[in-house]
Amino acid sequence: MEQIVAPSKMETFRRNLPVSLLKIKKEDLAASNERLLLNGFPNSRTEAWKYSRLNRIASLNLNTITSSPISWEHYSVTNEAYTFVFQNDRCIHFSQDLPDGIMVKEAAHLSLEEWKTLDINSHVIDINKTHAQNGLCLWLRKGVSLTKPVQLIFISSGTEQAAIHRNQFILEKNSKMEVIISHFSIDGQKNYKNIVSEFHLEENACLSVNKLQNEEGEDFHFSTENIHQKNNSNFSLTTLTLNGNWVRNDVNVFVDGEGCETFLNGAYLSKGIQHIDNHTTIDHMKPNCNSYELYKGVMDEKSTAVFNGKVFVRPDAQKIAAFQSNANVLIGDEASVNSKPELEIYADDVKCSHGSTIGQLDEEAIFYLQSRGISEKTARRLVLTAFMQDVFEKITSPVVVTFLNQVLSKRFNWDLSVLEED
Amino acid sequence: MITIKNLHANIDGKEILRGLNLTVKAGEVHAIMGPNGAGKSTLASVLAGRDEYVITEGEVEFQGLDLLSLSTEDRAREGLFLAFQYPVEIPGVSNVNFLRTAINEIRAYKGQESLSAKDFMSLVREKSALVELDSKLASRSVNEGFSGGEKKRNEIFQMAMLAPKLAILDETDSGLDIDALRIVAKGVNQLKSPDNAAIVITHYQRLLDYIVPDFVHVLYKGQIVKTGGKELALELEEKGYDWIKEAHPTV
Numbered sequence: 124m125e126q127i128v129a130p131s132k133m134e135t136f137r138r139n140l141p142v143s144l145l146k147i148k149k150e151d152l153a154a155s156n157e158r159l160l161l162n163g164f165p166n167s168r169t170e171a172w173k174y175s176r177l178n179r180i181a182s183l184n185l186n187t188i189t190s191s192p193i194s195w196e197h198y199s200v201t202n203e204a205y206t207f208v209f210q211n212d213r214c215i216h217f218s219q220d221l222p223d224g225i226m227v228k229e230a231a232h233l234s235l236e237e238w239k240t241l242d243i244n245s246h247v248i249d250i251n252k253t254h255a256q257n258g259l260c261l262w263l264r265k266g267v268s269l270t271k272p273v274q275l276i277f278i279s280s281g282t283e284q285a286a287i288h289r290n291q292f293i294l295e296k297n298s299k300m301e302v303i304i305s306h307f308s309i310d311g312q313k314n315y316k317n318i319v320s321e322f323h324l325e326e327n328a329c330l331s332v333n334k335l336q337n338e339e340g341e342d343f344h345f346s347t348e349n350i351h352q353k354n355n356s357n358f359s360l361t362t363l364t365l366n367g368n369w370v371r372n373d374v375n376v377f378v379d380g381e382g383c384e385t386f387l388n389g390a391y392l393s394k395g396i397q398h399i400d401n402h403t404t405i406d407h408m409k410p411n412c413n414s415y416e417l418y419k420g421v422m423d424e425k426s427t428a429v430f431n432g433k434v435f436v437r438p439d440a441q442k443i444a445a446f447q448s449n450a451n452v453l454i455g456d457e458a459s460v461n462s463k464p465e466l467e468i469y470a471d472d473v474k475c476s477h478g479s480t481i482g483q484l485d486e487e488a489i490f491y492l493q494s495r496g497i498s499e500k501t502a503r504r505l506v507l508t509a510f511m512q513d514v515f516e517k518i519t520s521p522v523v524v525t526f527l528n529q530v531l532s533k534r535f536n537w538d539l540s541v542l543e544e545d
Numbered sequence: 546m547i548t549i550k551n552l553h554a555n556i557d558g559k560e561i562l563r564g565l566n567l568t569v570k571a572g573e574v575h576a577i578m579g580p581n582g583a584g585k586s587t588l589a590s591v592l593a594g595r596d597e598y599v600i601t602e603g604e605v606e607f608q609g610l611d612l613l614s615l616s617t618e619d620r621a622r623e624g625l626f627l628a629f630q631y632p633v634e635i636p637g638v639s640n641v642n643f644l645r646t647a648i649n650e651i652r653a654y655k656g657q658e659s660l661s662a663k664d665f666m667s668l669v670r671e672k673s674a675l676v677e678l679d680s681k682l683a684s685r686s687v688n689e690g691f692s693g694g695e696k697k698r699n700e701i702f703q704m705a706m707l708a709p710k711l712a713i714l715d716e717t718d719s720g721l722d723i724d725a726l727r728i729v730a731k732g733v734n735q736l737k738s739p740d741n742a743a744i745v746i747t748h749y750q751r752l753l754d755y756i757v758p759d760f761v762h763v764l765y766k767g768q769i770v771k772t773g774g775k776e777l778a779l780e781l782e783e784k785g786y787d788w789i790k791e792a793h794p795t796v
């Protein structure tokens with residue numbers, strides 16, 4: 124007699140999701156399917172998901188209906204960029220006028236051999252592998268330096284829509300580029316976004332990624348960035364989370380070459396009932412590298428944040444300098460944050476430091492500024508902006524700075540210009 | 546300029562000001578002296594609008610306004626300035642930029658146009674020279690990494706920039722060497738005019754050699770218990786506060 128087993132939450136969740144349109148190795152796909160089936164959604168006993176409960180996501184009734192067309196131009200951070208736009212599950216704009224030395228393809232058009240997938244697993248990556256619809260794949264040829272950034276825009280719209288994409292960037296030797304990945308939502312209601320991006324930096328390549336998360340509405344957002352660095356490469360990622368109902372960022376950097384530099388820079392500003400989770404891992408596999416990680420957050424009202432930063436230094440990875448810091452200011456009485464920096468060092472000749480702080484605004488400082496004639500509101504903004512300044516200062520892209528200023532003044536009523544020197 | 550009547554203030558249920566009376570007229574300099582813990586800083590804080598203190602009785606009239614009903618920033622905009630006994634450090638907020646914000650908010654309050662960057666910078670140069678504050682310090686983060694003396698000079702620099710009607714200096718002289726003292730005095734004397742006034746809280750008579758007070762008050766257990774001319778400061782220097790304490794065992 125056959126036993127009737129109720130379908131697991133994961134099965135129900137995936138029921139209406141289309142199968143992946145990407146060509147992924149059969150055994151990889153099978154392994155992902157099996158893990159999802161066996162493990163389901165991680166629960167609160169899983170350390171990596173302890174503070175980011177998945178219940179609300181597991182009970183989404185997702186689909187991919189053709190969405191009503193939108194005009195995306197308004198969401199472009201800059202016109203001086205090679206721009207690729209995705210709305211929910213499809214690509215709605217694909218830049219054609221590319222210079223020599225760069226090749227792009229829609230992910231759905233990649234052959235099996237063209238994928239260079241890093242061996243790293245999570246239920247988010249597994250869902251992505253088994254259901255990805257598209258994405259951008261890009262090769263930057265040897266010695267090519269792009270003068271304009273590549274811009275990816277992901278816009279969600281509608282209700283309970285799934286947007287699952289996979290991007291791949293390959294930077295060949297001595298190449299250099301900047302990428303801006305931005306996320307928006309047009310009245311999104313419980314949409315599910317799962318974007319996995321892999322960046323492969325060959326020798327002496329230099330890549331700067333700015334990730335801008337500014338989703339209105341009630342969406343659930345998962346971003347995964349996996350990075351592989353070879354000798355003397357330079358990678359920097361700035362994650363600016365300025366809005367979003369529920370956001371999870373996973374960043375995994377494999378520093379698999381000597382003489383590399385890695386910069387992870389993050390700012391998260393939240394209010395309402397937002398939840399923002401940043402999980403990062405930097406794995407120093409080879410000697411003579413520097414990594415520098417700074418994440419700062421300001422949580423207002425009832426919003427919550429999570430920071431978990433792991434730095435591994437493997438046994439033979441000598442002469443590593445790794446700096447990590449996470450600082451938080453809670454300005455809402457009911458706001459909270461969980462911060463956990465972790466260092467695991469198996470080499471002896473290394474310089475590593477890490478630290479984490481959680482505090483309130485310095486009321487003495489506010490009073491001091493007010494006593495000089497500055498309104499309480501401006502005083503708070505001055506002190507908060509000063510707190511965030513070292514993260515903001517590291518943004519090298521002028522268009523990203525402009526975008527940041529706009530969002531800060533619109534959403535948070537901040538004005539960064541008060542800090543600028545004349 | 547300011548009239549304080551029967552002011553009572555407490556913190557955490559502990560009464561610190563217990564019926565304090567003081568009148569300062571335009572053009573005058575008043576010194577307030579008194580032993581540690583008498584309530585001098587409390588008075589300064591209450592006047593500046595620090596809200597940890599609960600005012601249970603009394604009133605304060607400042608240039609015809611009910612001072613206690615104004616916010617801290619509006620008190621400053623109306624011309625009240627407090628040089629703090631312990632100025633705070635504010636990392637990341639530059640001295641000159643915060644002052645520019647302050648000046649422009651004060652000007653907006655008064656319906657005046659913003660000061661141009663150029664005029665503002667020339668004001669910075671003029672006033673930092675007056676208090677011999679290194680122009681590098683002027684553009685650094687507020688008080689961050691400043692020595693004790695630099696912090697106090699920065700207070701006087703800010704006072705000079707804001708040109709208040711009534712300046713209250715809370716032990717600005719403490720911990721200063723004689724040169725720094727002279728500089729602080731210069732800043733205060735520069736501000737002196739028939740329209741302005743100053744309240745100088747101090748432990749030491751020596752500041753009063755440079756800033757000559759019209760009146761000297763002794764504050765003890767939350768009240769002004771004695772008022773005299775500048776010679777009272779010399780007497781206190783000589784005899785200490787014991788004779789005051791003995792005369793007022795149960796204030």
Ligand SMILES: Nc1ncnc2c1ncn2[C@@H]1O[C@H](COP(=O)(O)OP(=O)(O)O)[C@@H](O)[C@H]1O
Pocket residue numbers: 556557559561579580581582583584585586587588597
């Ligand atoms: N924040 C506070 N909490 C509790 N007690 C305080 C506080 N501030 C001052 N006091 C008390 O009030 C009294 C007067 O202090 P203060 O005004 O600083 O004196 P002074 O400046 O004359 O030395 C002291 O007994 C002091 O301990």
Ligand SMILES: [Mg+2]
Pocket residue numbers: 585586587630715716
């Ligand atoms: Mg005091």
